Amino acid sequence: MANILAFLFGLMALLLAIIGFIPFLGWLNWLIILIAGVGAAFGFASEKDSGRNFCLVVIAICALRLWIGGGII
Numbered sequence: 001m002a003n004i005l006a007f008l009f010g011l012m013a014l015l016l017a018i019i020g021f022i023p024f025l026g027w028l029n030w031l032i033i034l035i036a037g038v039g040a041a042f043g044f045a046s047e048k049d050s051g052r053n054f055c056l057v058v059i060a061i062c063a064l065r066l067w068i069g070g071g072i073i
Contacts, residue, residue: 002042006051009039013058020062026069029062036062 013036020028036058043052 002046003048003051006039006043006046006055009042010036010051010055010058013039013055013062017058017062017065021065026065027072029066032062033059033066 013032016028016032016035019025020032036055039055040052040059043049043055046052
């Protein structure tokens with residue numbers, strides 16, 4: 001059950017990340033990293049690794065976007 005919750009949090013974060021790629025909405029990635037972090041926490045509580053890994057990939061994508069945009073843009 002925790003793996004399903006992790007995957008759902010990751011999917012929600014990924015959908016928001018698509019919006020966060022629009023210029024001047026990069027600040028949204030900070031919120032997305034928090035949401036995916038909660039999903040990763042559920043993934044660590046699960047026996048399976050797929051939900052946790054998905055959330056960690058979403059975090060990496062958003063962190064890369066923040067790094068490229070200077071943290072805000």
